[in-house]
Amino acid sequence: MADRIVIQSFSLQYSATTPGVLSSVSLDIPSGTCCAILGPTGAGKSSLLQCLAGTMQRHHPESVASGTIQIGERLFEALPSHVLFPSVGYALQDPHVQISGVRDTVFGEILFTLENTGEVPDEPAAVILPLLRKLGIDHLADRKPTSLSGGETQRVALATILVAQPPVLLLDEPTTAMDLAAQEKLRGILRGMKQSTTIVLTDTQLDFALGICDQIVVLEQGKVLFDGTPAAFLRRLDEFHTSLPLENWLPLRQQILRLLDQPSRLGSRLALTLGLK
Amino acid sequence: MSIELRNVSFSYAGDRPVLRDVSFSAEQGGFLLIIGQNGVGKSTLLKLLNGILKPTSGQVLVNGVNTATQPTSRLAKEICVTFQNPADQIFASTIRAEVEFGPRNLRRKNVDQLVDDALVLCGLDALASHHPYDLPSAQRKLLTVASAIASGAPYLAFDEPSAGLSQIERSVFEGLLTALKKEDRGMIVVSHDLALLLPYATAVLILARGEMIYYGNAEVVTQQDGLIRKAGLRLPLPYRLEKLFGK
Numbered sequence A: 001m002a003d004r005i006v007i008q009s010f011s012l013q014y015s016a017t018t019p020g021v022l023s024s025v026s027l028d029i030p031s032g033t034c035c036a037i038l039g040p041t042g043a044g045k046s047s048l049l050q051c052l053a054g055t056m057q058r059h060h061p062e063s064v065a066s067g068t069i070q071i072g073e074r075l076f077e078a079l080p081s082h083v084l085f086p087s088v089g090y091a092l093q094d095p096h097v098q099i100s101g102v103r104d105t106v107f108g109e110i111l112f113t114l115e116n117t118g119e120v121p122d123e124p125a126a127v128i129l130p131l132l133r134k135l136g137i138d139h140l141a142d143r144k145p146t147s148l149s150g151g152e153t154q155r156v157a158l159a160t161i162l163v164a165q166p167p168v169l170l171l172d173e174p175t176t177a178m179d180l181a182a183q184e185k186l187r188g189i190l191r192g193m194k195q196s197t198t199i200v201l202t203d204t205q206l207d208f209a210l211g212i213c214d215q216i217v218v219l220e221q222g223k224v225l226f227d228g229t230p231a232a233f234l235r236r237l238d239e240f241h242t243s244l245p246l247e248n249w250l251p252l253r254q255q256i257l258r259l260l261d262q263p264s265r266l267g268s269r270l271a272l273t274l275g276l277k
Numbered sequence B: 001m002s003i004e005l006r007n008v009s010f011s012y013a014g015d016r017p018v019l020r021d022v023s024f025s026a027e028q029g030g031f032l033l034i035i036g037q038n039g040v041g042k043s044t045l046l047k048l049l050n051g052i053l054k055p056t057s058g059q060v061l062v063n064g065v066n067t068a069t070q071p072t073s074r075l076a077k078e079i080c081v082t083f084q085n086p087a088d089q090i091f092a093s094t095i096r097a098e099v100e101f102g103p104r105n106l107r108r109k110n111v112d113q114l115v116d117d118a119l120v121l122c123g124l125d126a127l128a129s130h131h132p133y134d135l136p137s138a139q140r141k142l143l144t145v146a147s148a149i150a151s152g153a154p155y156l157a158f159d160e161p162s163a164g165l166s167q168i169e170r171s172v173f174e175g176l177l178t179a180l181k182k183e184d185r186g187m188i189v190v191s192h193d194l195a196l197l198l199p200y201a202t203a204v205l206i207l208a209r210g211e212m213i214y215y216g217n218a219e220v221v222t223q224q225d226g227l228i229r230k231a232g233l234r235l236p237l238p239y240r241l242e243k244l245f246g247k
Helices: A045-053 A106-117 A124-134 A150-162 A180-196 A230-235 A250-261 A265-273 B042-049 B095-105 B111-121 B137-150 B167-182 B194-200 B219-223 B225-230 B237-246
Strands: A005-013 A020-029 A034-038 A064-071 A074-077 A088-091 A168-172 A198-203 A215-220 A223-228 B002-010 B019-027 B031-036 B057-062 B079-081 B155-159 B186-190 B203-208 B211-216
Touching: A005 A045, A020 A045, A020 A064, A020 A215, A020 A223, A034 A045, A045 A064, A045 A088, A045 A168, A045 A198, A088 A150, A106 A124, A106 A150, A124 A150, A124 A180, A150 A168, A150 A180, A180 A198, A215 A230, A223 A230, A230 A250, A250 A265, A250 B237, A265 B237, B002 B042, B002 B186, B019 B042, B019 B057, B019 B186, B019 B203, B019 B211, B031 B042, B031 B194, B042 B057, B042 B079, B042 B155, B042 B186, B079 B137, B095 B111, B095 B137, B111 B137, B111 B167, B137 B155, B137 B167, B167 B186, B167 B194, B194 B219, B194 B237, B203 B219, B203 B225, B211 B225, B219 B225
Parallel strands: A034 A198, A034 A215, A088 A168, A168 A198, B031 B186, B031 B203, B079 B155, B155 B186
Antiparallel strands: A005 A020, A005 A064, A064 A074, A215 A223, B002 B019, B002 B057, B203 B211
């Protein structure tokens, strides 16, 4: 069952003497939905995910936080004190760090996750191979996980998290090295997982989030600038051109709004493409 | 003066060929954009340009000199290649030292000037004394680009230089591309980021299943859906919407 995530007045500093990384962040991410946290470098996106994953104190042992984080039934005053895996799956920004390399094959690397969760199915191949197929990397099953290209590595790293089917899934810029066809595949997988998983992903741009996310949050310098639906975001697109690369989107804005407001076959197609329904 | 590939094929030891019969030439002042699916051999192709890898058959010619006969250190004077993962190349303990390594070892005359200019161009001048690993990953990408620029090499090859860059670094990156064009450097760039880079490309090379399925002008890429589909790729969402509105 997917967990609802409620963050209330959450603030974070890496240490008592350093500037704030997150400043009074409040978010409500309903169970079984997908929230995209967008913003420039240094906005606090990865830090927020690390707080939700329970890994912040590993990275910054002296970090100071206030506010609350609630994940499902569990309420944390400030930071969770332990890593929340496997109930929270966290795909790191750098896929090369994610891959342990303790096994000789991609298949083995993914099986290693299941072994760590203590829930190895009788026929692991029946779980792992379909996932690899959906990600378009089944041909890599026998390859050495450290011998892959950048985009392949990113997909294998994701598979090591997705295979555990965590009720909460955190993805830190999951598509940076992926070609656009691979991104489409991942979109399809995430759409299929949404019922049983609450997904929070970060990105520096808009394109991947549209079509899967139900909620867009724009974070800048640790503060929430926007929190709303993709349709509401598209209506206010021009406000965020300094935070996000929107130069290809802004010229389309008027046409997008017209189609959203006036029912038409093209409008419905557009709404579907952008995940506005 | 050019970088030229003549019927280049390449396989990693004992494995099936990664690249087959690839030919192209890149000139100074030009911008060749190389696109293709993940794992198709794009990064391998870049490593052939400066002699890190040598072709299994065919020839790579850097200003007419066959890379098979030259040490990488000599080729580095002419072409500098950045890796996709900055962690694979960053080694110095300050940003300045990292950028300085190339031009100093290549015995360029004006090392300080080359380093200063590259740092300014990449928006890293105020951070010169910091440790590279204090930088967020997006700026670490720009650091590898700064090192390449400071090398003074007339040809620069970047592997996914804009991956993970946010709006802040993308603006910096666009600025430096314009500056490099003015300097008449030759650019060879592997990327999935068509939205950012296609406007700069003077030529596009598309790889599919290890073969070159297209090499020619850049406009064709957005106009011919079939070509992109044949390569197993998709156009960026705004491009597709534009087409939808055009109908």
